[in-house]
Each structure stands twice: as C-alpha cells, then as structure tokens.
Amino acid sequence: MAVATRQIAQPRSAAAGEERSSPLDVVLQIVAYLVLTLVAIAMFVPFIFSLTTSVKTPREANLPLTLRRLFWPEHLDFTAYQKVFDADIGRWFFNSAFVAVIWVIGRAFADSAAGYAFARMQFPGKNLLFVAVISTMMIPGMVTIVPKFLILKQLHLLDTYGALTLPFLADAFGIFLMRQFFESIPVELEEAARVDGASRYRMFAQIILPNAMPALTALAIFSFQGSWNAFLEPLIFTNSPDVRTLPLGLAYFRQQNYTEWTILMAMAVITTLPMAIFYLFFQRWFVEGQVSSGIKG
Amino acid sequence: MAAVAARSPRGRNPIVAEDRRAGWVFVLPAMVIFGVFIFGAVLFAFYISLHDYKLLQKGGVWQIFVHPGRTWIGIDNYRDIFNSGDFWIAFRNTSWYALGVVPAQTITGLVLAVLANRKIRGKTFFRTAFYFPSISSSVVISVIFLWMYSARGPINYALIQLGFPTPRPVWLANPRGVIAMALEKVGIDSVSVWLEGPSVALLSIMMLNVWTTTGTMMVIFLAGLQNVPGDVYEAAALDGASRFRMFRDITVPLLKPVTAFVITIGLIGTFQVFDQIWVMSEGGPAKKTTTLAYLVYLEGFRQGRGLGYASAIAVILFLIILLLYLIQRRITEEETTR
Numbered sequence A: 001m002a003v004a005t006r007q008i009a010q011p012r013s014a015a016a017g018e019e020r021s022s023p024l025d026v027v028l029q030i031v032a033y034l035v036l037t038l039v040a041i042a043m044f045v046p047f048i049f050s051l052t053t054s055v056k057t058p059r060e061a062n063l064p065l066t067l068r069r070l071f072w073p074e075h076l077d078f079t080a081y082q083k084v085f086d087a088d089i090g091r092w093f094f095n096s097a098f099v100a101v102i103w104v105i106g107r108a109f110a111d112s113a114a115g116y117a118f119a120r121m122q123f124p125g126k127n128l129l130f131v132a133v134i135s136t137m138m139i140p141g142m143v144t145i146v147p148k149f150l151i152l153k154q155l156h157l158l159d160t161y162g163a164l165t166l167p168f169l170a171d172a173f174g175i176f177l178m179r180q181f182f183e184s185i186p187v188e189l190e191e192a193a194r195v196d197g198a199s200r201y202r203m204f205a206q207i208i209l210p211n212a213m214p215a216l217t218a219l220a221i222f223s224f225q226g227s228w229n230a231f232l233e234p235l236i237f238t239n240s241p242d243v244r245t246l247p248l249g250l251a252y253f254r255q256q257n258y259t260e261w262t263i264l265m266a267m268a269v270i271t272t273l274p275m276a277i278f279y280l281f282f283q284r285w286f287v288e289g290q291v292s293s294g295i296k297g
Numbered sequence B: 001m002a003a004v005a006a007r008s009p010r011g012r013n014p015i016v017a018e019d020r021r022a023g024w025v026f027v028l029p030a031m032v033i034f035g036v037f038i039f040g041a042v043l044f045a046f047y048i049s050l051h052d053y054k055l056l057q058k059g060g061v062w063q064i065f066v067h068p069g070r071t072w073i074g075i076d077n078y079r080d081i082f083n084s085g086d087f088w089i090a091f092r093n094t095s096w097y098a099l100g101v102v103p104a105q106t107i108t109g110l111v112l113a114v115l116a117n118r119k120i121r122g123k124t125f126f127r128t129a130f131y132f133p134s135i136s137s138s139v140v141i142s143v144i145f146l147w148m149y150s151a152r153g154p155i156n157y158a159l160i161q162l163g164f165p166t167p168r169p170v171w172l173a174n175p176r177g178v179i180a181m182a183l184e185k186v187g188i189d190s191v192s193v194w195l196e197g198p199s200v201a202l203l204s205i206m207m208l209n210v211w212t213t214t215g216t217m218m219v220i221f222l223a224g225l226q227n228v229p230g231d232v233y234e235a236a237a238l239d240g241a242s243r244f245r246m247f248r249d250i251t252v253p254l255l256k257p258v259t260a261f262v263i264t265i266g267l268i269g270t271f272q273v274f275d276q277i278w279v280m281s282e283g284g285p286a287k288k289t290t291t292l293a294y295l296v297y298l299e300g301f302r303q304g305r306g307l308g309y310a311s312a313i314a315v316i317l318f319l320i321i322l323l324l325y326l327i328q329r330r331i332t333e334e335e336t337t338r
Helices: A002-008 A011-019 A023-054 A067-071 A079-086 A089-120 A126-138 A145-154 A161-168 A172-184 A188-195 A200-229 A232-237 A246-256 A261-296 B002-007 B014-048 B076-083 B085-116 B123-135 B138-148 B154-161 B178-185 B200-225 B230-238 B243-254 B256-271 B275-280 B292-301 B307-337
Strands: none
Touching: A023 A067, A023 A261, A023 B085, A023 B123, A023 B138, A023 B200, A079 A089, A079 A261, A089 A126, A089 A161, A089 A172, A089 A200, A089 A246, A089 A261, A089 B014, A126 A172, A126 B014, A126 B307, A145 A161, A145 A232, A145 B014, A145 B292, A145 B307, A161 A232, A161 B014, A172 A200, A172 B014, A188 A200, A200 A261, A200 B014, A232 A246, A246 A261, A246 B138, A246 B275, A261 B123, A261 B138, B014 B307, B076 B307, B085 B123, B085 B200, B085 B256, B085 B292, B123 B200, B138 B200, B138 B275, B178 B200, B200 B256, B200 B275, B230 B243, B243 B256, B256 B307, B275 B292, B292 B307
16 A cells, blocks of 8 residues: 555656656667566466466377467367376365465464454563564574474374464464554554444454455465465375365376376366456465565565 | 652652562573573584484483583584585575575565555555465465476476476475576586585575565565655655656665564574475485475484584574675665765
8 A cells, every 4th residue: 555655656756757758768778678568478478378287188298398288289189188087186175275264264263353452452571572583583494394294293193184284374474464464553443442432352353354355365375375385294294185285286296297288287277266366366465465464564 | 659668768669679689580481491592502503513312322311411522522513514425415405595585585575565655556455375384384385386396386387387497306306406508508518516606496495485475575665765854755656756766766775674684583493494395306316495493303313423513503504694694784784974
C-alpha cells in the first residue's frame, strides 16, 4: 500500500526528467524496455518448455531439438498425463493439498494470536521473546533438521501427516507479518470495545480478526506456498508413498526414471499449475508481502 | 457500563492488568511449537553434536538426556570434521557457490530494479514475470533445468546454433573447475585445488539459482528505490550532475540498507542450498557439487557417520552464516557512520 502512494507522489521528479528529454533519455528508455522484456521472456521460457515437452510423444522428446520443436510438438500427445496418474500423482496431490490446508489453518490461528499479543499487549518477557522469535528467521533449516527428526521420532510421528504439519503450525515470518499489521490498525476500534466491557479474547475474536482479512490473506498465501514447495522436511521425515507430497514424488520419480522427460514434465506442470493460478490472482500479495517483510525487517 | 467504571475508579486501564496473563495465553500456541521445534531444536542441535549418535540408535531419544555418558564424546565430532577431506571439499564448493551467486543476483537485481523504476508501461507485468520463479517449487525448477542442461537440451542447442562450443562432458556431469580451465588456455596447467574455481556442474546449478532469485532481489530493490525522494535528483540535476554520478552518489548510498539486506538473505540462502543438489547432481560428479547442507544430509541420513556428526556440521554451518552476517553488518555500519 505504501508503495502505491509513493508512486502517486512521484510525478514531480518524472516531470523534471521530461523537461530535459535528451537523446540519452530516449536511448535509456529503449534499453530499459529491451532488457526487461528479454529477462521477462527468460523467466517464463523454461516453464513453457516444460509444457511443450509434456505433450510430445516420448520418441519426439528424445530427438534433437529444432526451433519449431522447442515451442510446439509435431504430434500433440497426452499419454504422459495418463501415465502420471498411474504413478499415483493423485495421491501426492491430495497429500500436498491436505498438508497445505493444515499449515494455513494452524498459522492463521497461532501466528495471528501471537502477532496480536506482540503488537498490543504488555506482558512479562514480551520484548525478549519477540527478539528471540525474530532472530530464528536467520537459522537455516538444515541446522534444526536432526533434532526435529529425533523429536518427531520420539513422538512416533515420523512417516505420518503429523511430521509434515506439527513443526510448521507457527512461524517467525508469519508472527512478524501479523504484528506489523496489527500495529497499523487504529486503537479506537479496541477502545470502543473496551467501553462495552469486552475482554481481550472477545475483542480479538469479534473485532480484530474480522478486520485482519488482508493480513490473513497474505499469511495464508505464504503458508500455502511454503507448504506446497517444501522438500527437505518431507524428504527426511517421511518414507512411505502414502504420505508423499508432490515435490517429493517428483524428485523420487526422476531419480528412478532418469530420462522419461515427457512424464517428468507433465508432473512438473501439474505441480506448478495450482501455484501459478494462485499467483496470478494474488500476485500483489506475494510481491508486497515480500517487500514489507524485506524493508521493515 | 457501571461495572467498567467501578473496576477502574481512577481511569486506570483494566486491560493492562488482564494483559499480563492474557498476553501469555495469546502467544502460547505459537510458543509451544517454537519451544519444541525451534528454540528447543537449536539447543538440541548443539547438544547432540557432542555425542556419537547413530541414525538407527537403539532405545528412545530421551536416553541421550538420561544417560548422556553412553554416547558423549565431547568435541571429537568437530575435530574429526576439521580433519576430514569431505568437509573442506564441501566448504570450498559452498564458498564458490556463494561467491558467485550472491554478487550476481545482487547486481542483476539492482540493475533490473533501476530499469523498472523508470517511467515505463507494464511495470506490474514485469514485476509479476520476474517474481514467478521465486514462488515455484525448487524441485520443479531443478527437473526443468536438468532437461535444459541435458546433452540434447535447449542450452546446448542454442550454443551450437550460435557457434559456441559446448562443455564436454555435458554440464552437470562435468567436474572441471572453470578457473583452472581458463588458466589452461593461457598455459598454466596446475593450480591449487582452492583456486580451481567452481566445477562446470556447480556453475550450472549456480546459474539456475541466479535465475530463480534475481526476481526476489529486484522486487526488494524496487521498493527501496521508490523510497528515494525525487527532489534529491532534481537538486542534483540543477547542480549539473551526470546520470552516472547521480546513480553512484545518490542511488547507491541511499540503497545501502536494502543492499545489506539483499546480501544477508543471499548468503543465508546460498549457504544452505540443498534441494537443487539432491535433484540435479546428488553431490557429484567427484563430489564437486557436494555442499555443506548436502553433506549434513549424507552424513546424517545416508550411510554416513551418524546424526551427532551431521549435527556438528550443521552447527558449523550456522556459525559460518552468523559470522558472515556480523561481518556484513559491521561493514554497513562503518560506512553509514563515516
């Protein structure tokens, strides 16, 4: 939001630039468009390749490339997509979706409650605790993987949905995001409720949360993304195909079927599609969430 | 209403007293997860790194706390790590990786942000396009690039069409150091292993990484640029400053904090690269893509030396990242106070 207001405030400097619209400016403008367009193409092209390869016949996929073949197959062939379902991708898809929903619900609850307490309430140990939570954002996942594995083993949760969800039901970034948001909403809302004699719990459930939809949406998106793409933890914490998620299924499949490019690409497309659709609808949230966490952090 | 007034006769806020308890109730669910799986896990990581603890250790995990003497070996894991060749290979690979990827993604991110910050149409489109790889699954991207780097893939195809040589063996199977290859061209045949440079295989994965993360860095820089007030440039322009001088003397200094942040997340990201290695190269060829994070996995969860040893490597990895962060912060602070 802050970004948008600043853009509106900018025309002054832009106008100043136009006054001395020199040949250099024109050249720079052309260079800018050229470079940005080329890079934008470079960002999409690998995904387009995966789509075109997935609808080739296996024979064509292993022929030497031509420019035409790169972007369009000689014979449209969807057998790869049939084979993908034989490889149980439906199960992986369900697991990925199920785990993602648990992450989203858990964090919407735990992160927003903690974020609210850190934003508005005074309690002993608050500042120390908040610093401790924030500083964990710097800890690489690899550092805690062995202890997490052992704790889950002791809880008899290895190879279950519990291992894929329980350790992730709260996260530092989400708490930070929610705190930033709660600090920005006017205190008057709560003061009105206080006059009515509402407790903090009622205030939170009936006034704060219903007004926190934008932040909760951002939180849900980041949680969904984190869960959907998670690889290291599912790899370490699970073994059986029953709880296999999409990235893990794809990684194992590629390990066993090295050059089945059409099937691998079909799996890549199916894994990417939900995220891509999600992203196109909510791209503002993705990008601005990244920005606000980046700049203020 | 009357009840509220009675509870706070001198206008004292009843909520403040309630908050001392309610605050803890609110943070409790999140802190239970944190206490066990993050704070607890970090302490546990240090503790177990002082033990000889195997993946298939018999008995419950609690025994390590009840009978620590059975597995306690003090700092032996750390001594063994520093004496092992594999650690230094992984350290070297990871260092080249960070040394290549962090500057590349920072500079391209900055350049793209400066270009996109001009008065151009379709800003949202460019932002959306550049950020797309960042939200995609690392496994998916690795599989796609595996195909792109294959012998008959589009990267070799493009090089051949443009008349450039292609690497032999093919990209991800090529263990030769790129600096060593360049030096060979000018007649220097042998260099220390430390100066060979990243292997062609590692370089392939580094390029994939830059492709993936440049968009994230660009988006962060773009937000930083939009915080730079326009009148600073106007004043500079009135003084007759050139475009290049304005960029060097205004844009770059004002972007210092953002740059520091981009470098920090870059270092944290590159020092824990794992997914791409697992999918694309499994540490090979000839261990030339074995990174520190991948070594933790190999030693802990493959036929390695066990969880205690793996945890000790993980602790070292953490300390390296912490050290780099502190150095980076010191440099930024010195420059801003000067």
